[in-house]
Amino acid sequence: MRETEDEYFMRKALIEAKGAFSKGEIPVGAVVVVAGRVIARAHNLTELLNDVTAHAEMQALTAAANHLGGKYLDQCTLYVTLEPCVMCAGAISWAQVGKLVFGASDEKRGYRKFAPEALHPKTVVVEGVLKEECADLMRNFFDERRK
Numbered sequence: 001m002r003e004t005e006d007e008y009f010m011r012k013a014l015i016e017a018k019g020a021f022s023k024g025e026i027p028v029g030a031v032v033v034v035a036g037r038v039i040a041r042a043h044n045l046t047e048l049l050n051d052v053t054a055h056a057e058m059q060a061l062t063a064a065a066n067h068l069g070g071k072y073l074d075q076c077t078l079y080v081t082l083e084p085c086v087m088c089a090g091a092i093s094w095a096q097v098g099k100l101v102f103g104a105s106d107e108k109r110g111y112r113k114f115a116p117e118a119l120h121p122k123t124v125v126v127e128g129v130l131k132e133e134c135a136d137l138m139r140n141f142f143d144e145r146r147k
Contacts, residue, residue, distance in 0.1 A: 002110070003111065004129075005036075006101050006126060006129045006138050007075045007129060009031055009038070009077070009101070009129070010079050010081070010101065010103055010129045010130045010134075011028075011069070012030060012031045012033045012041065012079065013014070013030055013037060013041075013079040013080060013081050013103070014081055014103075014130065014134065014137065015029065015031040016029025016030060016031065016041050016042060016043040016056065016081075017029030017043060017056075017081045018040070018135055019032070019043050019135065020043035020044045020045075020056070021140075021141055023047070023048065024046050024047060025044040025045065025046065025047050025048065026046070026080050026103065026135075026138075026141065027043070027044070027081070027137045027138060027141045028043060028044045028055065028056040028057075028060055028080065028082045028117055029041075029042070029043045029056055029080070029081050030042050030043070030056040030059070030060035030078060030079060030080040030081070031060065031079045032060050032061070032063070032064035032073065032076050032077070032078050032079075033076065033077045033079065034057060034064075034073075034075050034076045034077075034094040035067070035075075039063075039068065039076070040060045040063035040067055041060065041063070041105060042056050042057075042058075042060040042063060043056045043059070044056050045059060049127050051084045053087065055084075055085065055086035055087070056080060056081075057078065057080055057084050057089050057091065057092065058082075058087075058088060058091055059094070060099065061073065061078070061095050061097075064076060064095075065095065066126065069080075071094075071095060072095060072096045073095045073096060073097045073098065074096045074097070074122070075098055076097055076098055076099075077097075077098060077099040077100075077101060078092060078097050078099070078101070078109075079101045079102075080099050080102045080103070081099070081102070081103045081104065081134040081137070082102060082103065082104050082106050082110075082131075082134060083102045083105050083110035083111065083112065083127070084100070084102065084110070084111050085106070085109050085110065085111060086109075086111045086114050086115050087117060088111070089111035089115060089118035089119055090115075090118055092118075092119055092120070092123065093118055093119050093120045093123070093125060096120045096122070096123070096125055097119075097120070098123065098124065098127075099123065099124040099126070100111050100119065100123055100124070100125050100126070101125075101126045101127075101129050102125075102126075102127055102128075102134075103109035103128070103129055103130050103131050103133070103134030103135070104131050104134035104135040105127065105128075105131070112138045115140030
């Protein structure tokens, strides 16, 4: 079976998430793609930076905006391994991201639980891409922390 474009770029986000895992950060990774090219990549840095806002999505959006020289990312796709929280959904909305693709759902803290209308109305959402791999990485991280 041939890999889809969304799966290909989600694998790039998973590489970022694994980088976070290796640093003791909650393993969430994100990449921003425009015209089939990755222009930004990031992972959670909340522990390293001692900053609760340093989520993978926030880091990736900032890097993408800097790369493009503008704050609107309507031509971009954001791939993230975990459903964004409300804070990140707000930033995704303000940036007017064209498409959001996420892997695992986050029933406890995901934006859909608290603010399902948080995203920009034009943002296309694709959920569940490589969801098992994304969820397994999170489970493994927390299983290790509980030991």
